[in-house]
Amino acid sequence: MSARPAPLLLRGGTDPDAVAGLRAALVPLLALETSRPASCATAPGPGAARPLLVPISPHEDEARVCADLARRLDPAGPASRADVLLRTSGSTTGTGSLIAMSATALTASARATHARLAGPGTWILALPAHHVAGLQVLVRSIVAGTEPIVVNATGGFTTGALTDGLARALASSGGPVYLSLVPTQLLRALADPDCSRALARASAVLLGGAAASAALLARARGAGIPVVTTYGMSETGGGCVYDGAPLDGVTATIEDPDATGAGRIALAGPVLALGYAHRELPIESGAKEPSSRFTARDGRPLLLTSDRGRLDGHGRLSVLGRLDDVIISGGIKVDPREVEAALLRLPGVGEACVVGIPDARWGSAVAAAVMPAPTGGGALDAEALRSAARAALPGARAPKRVVVVPELPRRGPGKPDRRAVAALLAGPSRPGASRPGD
The missing domain is CATH 3.30.300.30 (ANL, C-terminal domain)
Known part of the structure; x- marks a missing residue:
């Protein structure tokens, strides 16, 4: 067997050329037919070991990323079986994680999303492709056999660019049109009547990345926008609970619930990552130990998240925030x-x-x-x-x-x-x- 090559760093963001390069590198890993085959530069030859793709920000210094990976990455751990290495932002802990993700899990997530929505369709990329929500838009487009419509926000997100992207997708697609947004983007879109009307013509607008207020959701749905709230994280290949209901194959349970039924959210299913790919290192000064962790129960992988939640009598999940918040x-x-x-x-x-x-x-x-x-x-x-x-x-x-x-x-x-x-x-x-x- 050939030795595994060094991690392959690929720019993300929303620049169309960078997005096309990242998507082309994903195609051979997902082993799916597409309308545009991967270039010879990214497809591994016969007998060659598959690269470990590492999506990075458009502005990151590659030498610094490589040095960080050399310091933190455990090549003998889950990374040895991974296809993509996701790097989290560490918004609460201050210390981002390295998450080993398989192409199988990413594909399972994409297929479960299409099964929950109206089937495969055209996807609009309005989020940076190096983050899991944006990367999953590319994976879903490959699974669907469609080309993503890229909303270039390199100079900053604008509702005008989003409106244009929606118009292009709606004009070119003969099927469903989907996109993923974060609450800040939706808030700005609602202030633009043209953008709001265009969003109302989409088949589904997945909303995640941060908590959305009840007032924001009411405004969006009142404008006819088909918002679907999502819950998930890099460790689950993106959203795996839609409007409180886990996707097919995903289970959500509550660990150590209190008198109100609230406790730590645990997730299982085919969308889970292989595990954390970093070595255990001293925590940086002032940072908290990340509290999400992988374990196993009844022979199945289980992710104990860092979030609090509660299940109702119908198994619908309400997310109450982070445990350490x-x-x-x-x-x-x-x-x-x-x-x-x-x-x-x-x-x-x-x-x-x-x-x-x-x-x-x-x-x-x-x-x-x-x-x-x-x-x-x-x-x-x-x-x-x-x-x-x-x-x-x-x-x-x-x-x-x-x-x-x-x-x-x-x-x-x-x-x-x-x-x-x-x-x-x-x-x-x-x-x-x-x-x-x-």
Whole structure:
């Protein structure tokens, strides 16, 4: 058997040429027929070992990525059996993971998605292809035997480019048209009437990457947009629970549920990654140990996620947030999502991120960064927001500090960077911030 070649780094993003190169490299790994065969440069020859594809950001330094892989990658672990190496953003822990993914799992995810929706169709790529949600759009297009419509956001996402991409897909497709968005993109699309009308003509708009508020979902569905909320992660090859219902072959269970039925979400099924491909290294200063882990139960692989959730009587999953996002303030557990939901009900608020910050009196204090809605109609007053939230929330759950920001710090395609938000809120007061209160 030939020795495995060095990892093959391929640019992601949304540049059409880079996307085409990444998609061409995926084709031979998925071993599926397509309308455009892979180039000789990416297809392994007879007897050759398959490369380990590593999608990277358009702006990353390849030498630094290679050095990081040489330091962290365990070639004898799951990476030895992987086809694609996914690198997570580490939005909460500050330490991204290396996830060994097989072509079999990626294909199983794509087929399960088509089975849940209206069958294979044309996919629009509006998310960076080096993140799992964007990469899965390419995999689904290969499985469907269609060419993806690429929305080039290299210079920044615009609703005009998304509207154009939708028009091209709708004009060229004789079947379903799908796309994946994150909540920030949908929020901006709803502020653009042309884009909103175009989204309403899609067969399904998968929404994931970050929690979507009830108000955002109500607005989108009220505009006729066929939103499907998704839950999943890089370890599951993207979304594996749609509108609370696991995809075919996927099971969701709750570990150690409390009196309300809430506990750690565990996932199993053919979409799971092979495991983590990095060596155990000392955690960087200030970072938390990642809490998701792979294990086995009854002879089946199982992913113990870092998320809290609850199943209803019909087996439908509600995701309640990360296990380590819960804030202990004065001995009381505060769920950030409850506070975020209260803030998002206030006029003019587009997005909110709630974290705990050090407090001499309470141990941790609830604090919030708030971003105005695209069509808010005026500036937000941080103190007024804090007062309104305190009127709606009991005691410890009310935010002690609110900061209005033009844009939330982010990692990946759409997740709020909670570490950066916490650092921002723990800093000195500045214009647009409410004063601390009891």
